[in-house]
Every structure is written in structure tokens, then in C-alpha cells.
Amino acid sequence: MKNNIYLDHNASTPIRPAAFAVMTELLRAAANPSAIHKSGRFLRAHIEEARERAAAALNAETPENVVFTSGATEANIAVLNGCSDVRHVIVSDVEHPSVRKSRDDLAVCPVDSSGLIRLEALEEALREAACKEGGILVSVMMVNNETGVIQPLPEIVALARQYGAFVHTDAAQAFGRVPVDMQALGVDALTLSGHKIGAAQGVGAMILRSGFTVRPLLRGGGQEKGRRAGTENAAAIAGFGAAIREAAAGIETYQALSALRDRMESEILRITPESVIFGRDAPRTANTCFFATPGLDSQALMIALDLEGIAVTAGTACSSGSTRKSTVLAAMGASQAEQDSSLRVSLGWSSTAEDVDAFIAAWQKICTRMKSNNAA
The missing domain is CATH 3.90.1150.10 (Aspartate Aminotransferase, domain 1)
Structure with a gap:
């Protein structure tokens, strides 16, 4: 061959060497990161360091706004199905299947021949949704996974705000390739994938604006401040943090x-x-x-x-x-x-x-x- x-x-x-190295170290640690003994605190420290790196790289308001997940698919589904008071979700016709198949009641906006969302169609969908009861969420990916086309997110956010809508962007294909500044973008939720930037498969994150709440998709534990139940994959999260640092520095x-x-x-x-x-x-x-x-x-x-x-x-x-x-x-x-x-x-x-x-x-x-x- x-x-x-x-x-x-x-x-x-x-996977990036720095991510591999820290994962190898943590995989040898036999502990639960929620434990309060020394071994548990060792894993917890690495998780929180990764959280701080993600917040700094994306200019999130605070590290507490970063919620680790099993990947962008889980994060996307959580945001689209967990937004409080949202009854109307508007997406583009070129979204990742984890968005397009996340629920059955999506309003889908067409795109042009380059794959850019038609803003006039988005405004029409927003106007129609605004006439009904319930909140509105617009979900448009920052960069398309197939074409690499970059959506006009500032215009999308500005249009959504005119109708009081929340905005989510799937930035799995954007981070590390183009600048991603959550506060500058003005979005309410942003989702990431670890293995798209040189971390392991099976880890991702959703970053939420302060005050924007998402009901947990996974319940039953207090991990991630009650926003995502289940013992954290400390090794994968630490590798994610290392990859975030290198991806941000290597744009x-x-x-x-x-x-x-x-x-x-x-x-x-x-x-x-x-x-x-x-x-x-x-x-x-x-x-x-x-x-x-x-x-x-x-x-x-x-x-x-x-x-x-x-x-x-x-x-x-x-x-x-x-x-x-x-x-x-x-x-x-x-x-x-x-x-x-x-x-x-x-x-x-x-x-x-x-x-x-x-x-x-x-x-x-x-x-x-x-x-x-x-x-x-």
C-alpha cells in the first residue's frame, strides 16, 4: 500500500502532538474528576484549564459559559431543543444534519448558488415567526463543512435582532480557520467539535451567552454545573484544550x-x-x-x-x-x-x-x- x-x-x-501528550498522561490517572481527593482534583484542574482556554480563545464572557459535550452533534441538538421559550427555529438549507434533523418543525431558508443564505428569505421567515406566539431561534453555521463557504453571520445576527430572535452558530468548521470572537459576533450560542481542530473524537462544547439558558439534554448528574450530566471525559477535554490553544495561535x-x-x-x-x-x-x-x-x-x-x-x-x-x-x-x-x-x-x-x-x-x-x- x-x-x-x-x-x-x-x-x-x-490529533495534534500536544493534545496526544496530555491525553496520554491523563488516561493513566484512575479517578473521577468529580471526586474531591487528590487524583480527582488533578483531573478537575485539567478540565477547568481547558475551559479557560476555550473561553479565552473564543472571547466568551466567562469560562463558566463553556459547557463540554461529546461533540458538536450533541451540542447542536442540545441548543436547538433546549432553548427556553423558543417555539420557532429557522435554519439554512445547507446546515449539518445534526441541525437539520434535530427537530421536525424547522423553517428552512434557501441558499444561493454559492451556498450563502438568502437574507430576504431569512427576513420573511423571521417576519412570519414573529407574528406567532413563542420565541425564535436562528441557527446558521459559520462555515459550511462541504464547501468551506463562510456565511454572513454579522448580517444574520443583525436581522435576527430586529425580530427579537436568538442566534446559534455551528462553528465546528470555523474555529482555527477564521477568527471566531463570540462577543463580536453577538451570538447567543456557539458550538464546537474537538476532532475538527486536532483533538480527539468524542469531545466538543457549547458556549453560551450569559443569561441564555439551555435545558440539559442529558439529565441525572450535576456535571457541567447541571447543564450536561455524565462523568466528564477528562483526557479528551484536556486534549481539546491543548488543541484549542494551538488552533487559535495558528490561524x-x-x-x-x-x-x-x-x-x-x-x-x-x-x-x-x-x-x-x-x-x-x-x-x-x-x-x-x-x-x-x-x-x-x-x-x-x-x-x-x-x-x-x-x-x-x-x-x-x-x-x-x-x-x-x-x-x-x-x-x-x-x-x-x-x-x-x-x-x-x-x-x-x-x-x-x-x-x-x-x-x-x-x-x-x-x-x-x-x-x-x-x-x-
């Missing part, structure tokens, strides 16, 4: 990936001029290239690249052992041929110029072979 070149960072990014380095991404996209278009790059004309994170090459099957392309030792994604990888067709592309109005041939290449903190060179060489080889076979 060829050496693996990992270009699927939007699905999960490799400029991460944004420099745009040079590699842009060169890769130029070569894709040179080799296969028929390719379409989604969201190219919208603000995007520096690491993501989501594209389609009509006439070539995405599953076949993904397998061929995998055989060359290159890991990318066809569809999305949020379901166990499977990929699925992109509902994001359907929402953006992409053709069926584009949807059937789409691939996502996402760079990350460990990506190199050599990785991109290898992808370009493999893309040339595979597309030449596939087109030859199709013509035969």
Missing part, C-alpha cells in the same frame, strides 16, 4: 493554506477544464476545495485516489462506514451530473506542498485513464 496522504481534514483532522498559518488550495484548483481546471469548483466566488476558508467533474463518478474517483494513497471524500463522511450524496449541492442548485461527480479535498494543519503535488499527479493519472476507458 502506498503512503497515505491525508486530504480529508474537514471530516476529521489528525494565520492555516489561512496560508490558500496558496496551496488555489494552486491545486488551478491544476484541476487545467487537467479537467470541465470541472466546477463550488463556492469559488464566495468567501471561503483557505483549506477547502469542493468540486465536480461531470462525466466521472465520484465514488470511482475516491477509490482510485485511495489506491494512490490519497484520502479525500466523495459526499460527506458523517455516517458510520458510508458516504452520502450532498444535500448541500442540491440546495445550491447543482446539476445531477455535478452531484454525482463531486469530491471534497480539504487541507489542514499537517498538510504540505508535497501532499498537493501528489494529489495533482494522481488526478492527472486517474482522469487520463478514466476518460480513456470511457471513450473505449
Whole structure:
């Protein structure tokens, strides 16, 4: 098997050495972080240090506003189902499934061909909800996991406030890639995923504005100040804290990936001029290239690249052992041929110029072979 070149960072990014080191240390500790003896206090101190790092990196009002969870999926579901007095929830048509499937009564706003929410549709949904009883919550992700497109969150928040609505943003794909300042954004709730920034899988957080309450999704214990029951995964949380620190400090380095991404996209278009790059004309994170090459099957392309030792994604990888067709592309109005041939290449903190060179060489080889076979 060829050496693996990992270009699927939007699905999960490799664990950072600092996160791995602290997790290894804490996994050796046999204690419950709620215990008051020395071993328990040792784990508790690491949890609280991670909480302080998260609050500082995101400019939360206080560390107490940070609630650790098992990941962004749990955090998203908790916020969308636990907001006090909220009866109307408005989302965009390109949200993560943990938002789109969180409840059955969502109002869904369409997006344009770049995947940006249509603000006029959002205002119409807000106006309609405001005529009914009950509070309103708007939930729009900061950065799309498939396209890397950055939503106009300041405009979304300003519009929501005109109608007295609360705002939640899923920042799983944003933190560490673009500046994320909770107070500057003005949102009421923000959710994060550990494994998107180089921590372990199975840890995340929701950060709440002071005074914004969320009923606990998990009940039965007093952990996280009664807001999320269950013994905390101290090792994963400590690793999360280490990854948060490094991701926050490395935003400029991460944004420099745009040079590699842009060169890769130029070569894709040179080799296969028929390719379409989604969201190219919208603000995007520096690491993501989501594209389609009509006439070539995405599953076949993904397998061929995998055989060359290159890991990318066809569809999305949020379901166990499977990929699925992109509902994001359907929402953006992409053709069926584009949807059937789409691939996502996402760079990350460990990506190199050599990785991109290898992808370009493999893309040339595979597309030449596939087109030859199709013509035969």
C-alpha cells in the first residue's frame, strides 16, 4: 500500500502532538474528576484549564459559559431543543444534519448558488415567526463543512435582532480557520467539535451567552454545573484544550493554506477544464476545495485516489462506514451530473506542498485513464 496522504481534514483532522501528550498522561490517572481527593482534583484542574482556554480563545464572557459535550452533534441538538421559550427555529438549507434533523418543525431558508443564505428569505421567515406566539431561534453555521463557504453571520445576527430572535452558530468548521470572537459576533450560542481542530473524537462544547439558558439534554448528574450530566471525559477535554490553544495561535498559518488550495484548483481546471469548483466566488476558508467533474463518478474517483494513497471524500463522511450524496449541492442548485461527480479535498494543519503535488499527479493519472476507458 502506498503512503497515505491525508486530504480529508474537514471530516476529521489528525490529533495534534500536544493534545496526544496530555491525553496520554491523563488516561493513566484512575479517578473521577468529580471526586474531591487528590487524583480527582488533578483531573478537575485539567478540565477547568481547558475551559479557560476555550473561553479565552473564543472571547466568551466567562469560562463558566463553556459547557463540554461529546461533540458538536450533541451540542447542536442540545441548543436547538433546549432553548427556553423558543417555539420557532429557522435554519439554512445547507446546515449539518445534526441541525437539520434535530427537530421536525424547522423553517428552512434557501441558499444561493454559492451556498450563502438568502437574507430576504431569512427576513420573511423571521417576519412570519414573529407574528406567532413563542420565541425564535436562528441557527446558521459559520462555515459550511462541504464547501468551506463562510456565511454572513454579522448580517444574520443583525436581522435576527430586529425580530427579537436568538442566534446559534455551528462553528465546528470555523474555529482555527477564521477568527471566531463570540462577543463580536453577538451570538447567543456557539458550538464546537474537538476532532475538527486536532483533538480527539468524542469531545466538543457549547458556549453560551450569559443569561441564555439551555435545558440539559442529558439529565441525572450535576456535571457541567447541571447543564450536561455524565462523568466528564477528562483526557479528551484536556486534549481539546491543548488543541484549542494551538488552533487559535495558528490561524494565520492555516489561512496560508490558500496558496496551496488555489494552486491545486488551478491544476484541476487545467487537467479537467470541465470541472466546477463550488463556492469559488464566495468567501471561503483557505483549506477547502469542493468540486465536480461531470462525466466521472465520484465514488470511482475516491477509490482510485485511495489506491494512490490519497484520502479525500466523495459526499460527506458523517455516517458510520458510508458516504452520502450532498444535500448541500442540491440546495445550491447543482446539476445531477455535478452531484454525482463531486469530491471534497480539504487541507489542514499537517498538510504540505508535497501532499498537493501528489494529489495533482494522481488526478492527472486517474482522469487520463478514466476518460480513456470511457471513450473505449
